[in-house]
């Protein structure tokens with residue numbers, strides 16, 4: 001099975017994130033039942049096992065969804081960067097999810113200049129060995145990606161960064177697109193901090209959708225996979241509703257002018273690191 005073809009084909013899809021969820025099993029199961037096929041975890045979230053259990057149960061109970069159609073993302077934390085540590089971290093994750101391979105592994109942030117390329121080298125090897133199906137990075141700016149380009153190692157399939165209508169990251173998208181790197185957007189709802197923006201409310205009224213659905217749709221229309229989170233099952237339902245409508249190009253272009261380089265949690269902004 002080639003995950004790139006079957007599950008992650010580089011086209012945008014809605015993702016569900018599980019950072020700090022109290023009852024992750026229930027939310028992941030709900031997200032899957034609404035058609036979401038991308039689940040975003042990380043070693044530091046300490047819930048890979050619970051995510052995998054929800055995925056396995058969902059596949060067992062559903063007649064037509066195979067495990068291969070779902071992607072569980074995990075990430076190597078800063079504390080586990082470096083070749084040996086990354087390798088060891090992956091083996092530990094494998095044991096936690098009790099599978100022969102991981103779907104997708106990202107380097108969580110570019111924090112350590114002297115270690116991140118070694119982590120990347122480990123991921124490249126792990127992919128060659130078939131232990132990880134797809135590899136990528138997170139919070140990488142253009143200069144971090146250029147380091148990988150200069151190393152002549154294979155490039156990441158994915159870069160997961162904070163991105164929303166209020167932080168449109170046009171330059172990074174252009175760079176990634178030119179290098180065949182897909183984008184995932186975390187905090188696409190600005191952790192709720194811009195949901196009452198009047199321009200957004202106007203668009204929501206125009207499309208008869210909610211502000212969250214408009215923000216998620218904005219990413220999908222730009223071929224970026226938005227990763228949202230909610231504790232609440234009715235909001236997961238609401239947000240999944242971004243998958244069944246379209247927005248016109250004038251409105252998308254307008255949303256791109258809302259860019260204010262908004263960062264939802266200034267204490268976590270590793271993309272600016274050297």
Ligand SMILES: NC(=O)c1ccc[n+]([C@@H]2O[C@H](COP(=O)([O-])OP(=O)(O)OC[C@H]3O[C@@H](n4cnc5c(N)ncnc54)[C@H](OP(=O)(O)O)[C@@H]3O)[C@@H](O)[C@H]2O)c1
Pocket residue numbers: 016017018019020040041108138139160161185186187188189190191192195212227228229230231232235236238239
């Ligand atoms: N790679 C990285 O460095 C990184 C960093 C941050 C996040 N992430 C990933 O991205 C995921 C999502 O990020 P995030 O939680 O920061 O941002 P987010 O999805 O933009 O915001 C989540 C917040 O929005 C609220 N919300 C969700 N749907 C809503 C709706 N329909 N109406 C009103 N409020 C709504 C949620 O509250 P309720 O729970 O109360 O509904 C929650 O407080 C994380 O779980 C994680 O997987 C990755």
